[in-house]
Amino acid sequence: MFKILHKDAAAPQVTSLIIEAPYIASHHQAGNFVVLRIHEKGERIPLTIADSDSDKGTITLLFQKIGKTTEELAMLKAGDEIRDIAGPLGHASPIKKYGRCVLVGGGIGSATLFPILKALKREPNKVIVILGARAKELLVWPDKFSEYADETLLTTDDGSSGRKGFVTETLKEVIEESKVDIVIAVGPVRMMQAVSEMTKPYRVKTIVSLNPVMVEGTGMCGACRVTVSNKTRFACIEGPEFDGHEVDFHELVNRLGFYRAEEAEALAKFKSKCKGKCKK
Amino acid sequence: MRARDPQKRSRDFKEVALGLTKAQAVKEAKRCLQCKKPRCVEGCPVEIEIPRFIAAIKDNDFSGGLAVIREYNMLPAICGRVCPQENQCQGGCILGKKSKPIAIGALERFVADYETATEQSESPVCIDGNGHKVAIVGSGPAGLTAAADLARLGYDITIFEALHEPGGVLTYGIPEFRLPKKIIHREIERIKNLGVKILLNWVIGRTQTVDELFQEGFKAIFIGVGAGSPKYMNIPGENLNNVYFASEFLTRVNLMKANQFPAYDTPVKKSKRVAVIGGGNVAMDSARTAMRLGAEKVYIVYRRTEDEMPCRLEEVEHAKEEAIELLLLVNPKEIIGDERGYVKAIRCDKMVLCETDESGRRKPNCSGEEFTIEVDQVIMAIGQTSNPVLVKSVKGLDLWGAGYITTDCDGRTNIPGIFAGGDISTGAATIISAMGAGKRAARAIDAYIKETASLTSQF
Ligand SMILES: Cc1cc2nc3c(=O)[nH]c(=O)nc-3n(C[C@H](O)[C@H](O)[C@H](O)COP(=O)(O)OP(=O)(O)OC[C@H]3O[C@@H](n4cnc5c(N)ncnc54)[C@H](O)[C@@H]3O)c2cc1C
Ligand SMILES: Cc1cc2nc3c(=O)[nH]c(=O)nc-3n(C[C@H](O)[C@H](O)[C@H](O)COP(=O)(O)OP(=O)(O)OC[C@H]3O[C@@H](n4cnc5c(N)ncnc54)[C@H](O)[C@@H]3O)c2cc1C
Ligand code: SF4
Ligand code: SF4
Numbered sequence: 001m002f003k004i005l006h007k008d009a010a011a012p013q014v015t016s017l018i019i020e021a022p023y024i025a026s027h028h029q030a031g032n033f034v035v036l037r038i039h040e041k042g043e044r045i046p047l048t049i050a051d052s053d054s055d056k057g058t059i060t061l062l063f064q065k066i067g068k069t070t071e072e073l074a075m076l077k078a079g080d081e082i083r084d085i086a087g088p089l090g091h092a093s094p095i096k097k098y099g100r101c102v103l104v105g106g107g108i109g110s111a112t113l114f115p116i117l118k119a120l121k122r123e124p125n126k127v128i129v130i131l132g133a134r135a136k137e138l139l140v141w142p143d144k145f146s147e148y149a150d151e152t153l154l155t156t157d158d159g160s161s162g163r164k165g166f167v168t169e170t171l172k173e174v175i176e177e178s179k180v181d182i183v184i185a186v187g188p189v190r191m192m193q194a195v196s197e198m199t200k201p202y203r204v205k206t207i208v209s210l211n212p213v214m215v216e217g218t219g220m221c222g223a224c225r226v227t228v229s230n231k232t233r234f235a236c237i238e239g240p241e242f243d244g245h246e247v248d249f250h251e252l253v254n255r256l257g258f259y260r261a262e263e264a265e266a267l268a269k270f271k272s273k274c275k276g277k278c279k280k
Numbered sequence: 281m282r283a284r285d286p287q288k289r290s291r292d293f294k295e296v297a298l299g300l301t302k303a304q305a306v307k308e309a310k311r312c313l314q315c316k317k318p319r320c321v322e323g324c325p326v327e328i329e330i331p332r333f334i335a336a337i338k339d340n341d342f343s344g345g346l347a348v349i350r351e352y353n354m355l356p357a358i359c360g361r362v363c364p365q366e367n368q369c370q371g372g373c374i375l376g377k378k379s380k381p382i383a384i385g386a387l388e389r390f391v392a393d394y395e396t397a398t399e400q401s402e403s404p405v406c407i408d409g410n411g412h413k414v415a416i417v418g419s420g421p422a423g424l425t426a427a428a429d430l431a432r433l434g435y436d437i438t439i440f441e442a443l444h445e446p447g448g449v450l451t452y453g454i455p456e457f458r459l460p461k462k463i464i465h466r467e468i469e470r471i472k473n474l475g476v477k478i479l480l481n482w483v484i485g486r487t488q489t490v491d492e493l494f495q496e497g498f499k500a501i502f503i504g505v506g507a508g509s510p511k512y513m514n515i516p517g518e519n520l521n522n523v524y525f526a527s528e529f530l531t532r533v534n535l536m537k538a539n540q541f542p543a544y545d546t547p548v549k550k551s552k553r554v555a556v557i558g559g560g561n562v563a564m565d566s567a568r569t570a571m572r573l574g575a576e577k578v579y580i581v582y583r584r585t586e587d588e589m590p591c592r593l594e595e596v597e598h599a600k601e602e603a604i605e606l607l608l609l610v611n612p613k614e615i616i617g618d619e620r621g622y623v624k625a626i627r628c629d630k631m632v633l634c635e636t637d638e639s640g641r642r643k644p645n646c647s648g649e650e651f652t653i654e655v656d657q658v659i660m661a662i663g664q665t666s667n668p669v670l671v672k673s674v675k676g677l678d679l680w681g682a683g684y685i686t687t688d689c690d691g692r693t694n695i696p697g698i699f700a701g702g703d704i705s706t707g708a709a710t711i712i713s714a715m716g717a718g719k720r721a722a723r724a725i726d727a728y729i730k731e732t733a734s735l736t737s738q739f
């Protein structure tokens with residue numbers, strides 16, 4: 001059992017939980033994730049470790065409510081317990097001295113970038129962060145990012161904060177302004193694909209963090225397979241980060257939609273059962 | 281052995297084989313010749329004194345029979361059900377030469393089940409501890425056996441298991457209708473009663489490293505992490521929607537209970553026409569599971585003939601009774617998708633058997649003929665290989681082949697204090713051979729700790 005110590009709303013639909021998990025906290029490296037199961041009948045879902053504190057023995061998870069499990073997770077309160085959490089899983093991000101780095105975060109994906117930002121700064125590197133969201137209130141942790149980053153650029157689709165437009169436009173300007181050594185992009189698949197396509201002609205190394213459906217997360221089932229450089233790779237143990245220029249995004253999008261009917265059914269059943277209580 | 285009606289059983293997850301009645305068991309036991317040089321024992325990887333336990337059954341002393349088995353095998357209710365007896369104990373039985381061999385597995389299952397039907401719940405066993413801590417990585421049959429044997433010798437045992445439930449393949453791989461989960465739970469409770477602690481959600485190599493376990497005072501470590509990583513065929517279309525690896529398909533159903541979705545949160549696709557590729561236990565389990573999820577038609581696609589199928593005899597027989605169709609001498613070459621990226625057919629080569637290969641089996645070759653089967657789901661069950669998570673985290677560990685751990689006969693690796701056994705050192709094998717490896721390693725670990733303890737006490 002893993003105890004929730006603190007709960008926060010990071011943005012509408014986005015919740016952050018600080019959870020007691022001392023062994024995971026002390027072994028966490030930027031880029032790692034956990035797989036959790038809320039209760040006996042729950043699904044195992046992967047969530048990135050957005051932050052950790054090895055002295056306090058805690059990890060922070062940041063997630064967006066999009067389906068049954070994340071809705072249910074968001075209903076838990078400080079003091080409640082999560083039945084299973086396994087981790088830290090996945091490869092650590094390739095942290096080293098690059099020079100000028102750009103981190104591009106879309107929506108909730110930004111959370112993944114936070115430990116990467118901290119690690120890159122320690123090297124040290126110059127780090128420019130570009131955060132994008134549909135609207136101002138959906139931007140995740142802009143203040144926390146600007147505390148560490150050399151520059152934090154915000155973009156929103158509706159122009160309610162920062163620049164109006166898509167992250168790729170801002171990224172293009174940053175790249176054209178002066179040489180970029182690496183781009184790390186995390187967010188919706190479409191956004192990671194757009195970023196990869198944008199950087200390719202400039203030959204800027206681009207790392208994306210893929211989010212295929214996972215089951216156990218330890219390399220045993222193959223649910224999380226993705227095609228990279230025409231080869232099948234298991235994202236949970238060989239990723240989740242891959243070279244964005246080599247990823248078959250089309251296949252990933254297709255596979256992500258595979259359980260849509262079942263997901264809708266589970267969510268509808270859950271919402272009708274907990275009538276209104278879900279909103280608490 | 282008696283089995284439930286194929287038509288009914290192929291639509292639910294209740295156990296298929298019913299086991300022997302008391303009268304049947306005693307009658308079968310009486311057939312045993314009590315050979316002086318029992319060939320059956322040679323066939324059993326843990327060398328159970330088979331004639332002795334059968335003699336006890338003949339005398340109606342069922343708990344006596346079970347006690348004999350337990351001297352060698354901690355998990356009789358499991359092995360009695362799922363050992364490939366025809367290649368092991370029963371394969372050696374002298375009666376098999378002329379007529380039917382003794383149903384040793386069924387008898388083993390009978391005494392184990394008989395005891396549970398009659399026994400009271402077991403209370404913890406008191407063992408004088410020797411204070412030495414040993415870590416077991418992985419809670420499959422190899423790890424459980426090593427843990428039980430070492431606990432009985434007085435060691436302080438902790439099992440570290442990556443998943444949220446113990447049991448390894450027994451829990452996540454083999455379906456309920458072949459090996460009910462309550463039997464596994466019972467056997468694991470028995471092991472816990474010996475004082476063995478099991479830490480779940482604990483991925484060694486990630487949550488903690490082997491080095492850290494040594495630093496925490498563990499004197500020796502047994503690695504029994506299995507060979508759980510699925511192999512792929514490298515044919516086009518393998519990543520289409522509704523192409524599963526058997527491991528994922530079975531894990532969803534067995535570990536996550538996806539057959540009970542939406543009462544349980546994890547889904548699995550229920551499909552109409554299913555092709556399972558492979559000819560081992562994993563293929564049979566997948567095919568029969570697909571049938572139970574409501575398929576109209578299930579094919580087993582295998583590139584050799586039925587004689588070469590590596591699965592247990594009983595499984596292919598049960599599969600055929602359940603109206604699963606075997607497509608033999610057939611090799612898939614492409615999985616074809618529709619415009620939405622979902623499976624719609626597989627294209628196959630018709631094979632012919634030619635000269636024998638290194639394994640002594642005749643090699644299948646393309647006949648040049650080709651055909652297509654329309655299916656909406658494909659399950660690949662062509663084998664598992666070593667999972668790199670733990671293996672790669674231990675620096676300097678000697679490996680062979682595709683990342684298996686090299687050991688001597690007693691499970692010693694090249695690193696003092698680290699032992700290994702089961703599928704991770706042999707490649708995918710059987711439950712009883714994994715248990716045998718756990719047993720031998722337990723003995724070697726005991727010897728190793730005694731030796732190092734006496735060395736350090738000299739100073
Ligand atoms: C390595 C990795 C890290 C992730 N990190 C985060 C994070 O930090 N914060 C966050 O909000 N989300 C993260 N995700 C996505 C998160 O796992 C899904 O949002 C979650 O599983 C949805 O579950 P649900 O039941 O609420 O929604 P559902 O209705 O079940 O699913 C909604 C969508 O989520 C995806 N999904 C569903 N089940 C799974 C599963 N078992 N594994 C992966 N994806 C699934 C599918 O695309 C699906 O269409 C991560 C995914 C991966 C693979
Ligand atoms: C579907 C299927 C059907 C089968 N049917 C039969 C049958 O009928 N008869 C038969 O004799 N054999 C059968 N087998 C083979 C048999 O199950 C295996 O040979 C046997 O289970 C191997 O035992 P093991 O202890 O080596 O490993 P496993 O049973 O694989 O257990 C390994 C355990 O280690 C855990 N683990 C892995 N990595 C880590 C880590 N880093 N940290 C912590 N824990 C870890 C895993 O989660 C797992 O629980 C079948 C196999 C499958 C897949
Ligand atoms: S353990 Fe397996 S091989 Fe040995 S006697 Fe029992 S059923 Fe036969
Ligand atoms: S070989 Fe057959 S007949 Fe002989 S002791 Fe073994 S089981 Fe009995």
Ligand code: FES
Nearest residue numbers: 217221222224236
């Ligand atoms: S989630 Fe099972 S192999 Fe990656």
